[in-house]
Amino acid sequence: MGEPQAKHDVFQAIADPTRRRLLKLLADQEMPVTVISGHFPMSRTAVSKHLRILSEAGLVKERRVGRENRYRLDPEPLQEIxxxxxxxxxFWENKWAALQHFVELDDPDQ
Structure with missing residues (x-):
């Protein structure tokens, strides 16, 4: 028997620019894949694959309404990021402080 398919983690899920756009699109409203796919220059199947990865990472929730599945953002897993x-x-703050100190030392007006 094979191992179960590994779930995607949040970092893997958001690594793709298309999936980041999907998250933005779903941030404010729930949508069916037919509407979602109209926002992207790719097939509905390709959009569905991206949605599946987001779902496996817990970033998108799916809900059946009649004959269609609707998707919405679940922001909770973004807490990990x-x-x-x-x-x-x-570390970045330390670098900015060091740069500011260096610039101030090099400023002849001070």
Whole structure:
């Protein structure tokens, strides 16, 4: 027997620009794949594959309404990115402070 298919993590899911655009599109409203695919220059099948990856990462929720599936953003998994960014932001802040100090030292008007 084969191993179950690995779920995509949040970082893998947002690595693709099309999937980032999908998240923005779904941020404000729930939409069926037929409407979503009208916003992209690709087939409905290709859009569905991107939605599946986002769903496996927990970023998109799917709901059956009649004969269609509707998709909406679930922002909760984005907290992982926020925490990662916050951890590394301290390094950037240190670099900005050092650059500001260097520029101020080199400024002949001071």
């Amino acid at each position: 926020k925490h990662w960014y916050a951890y590394f932001e301290r």
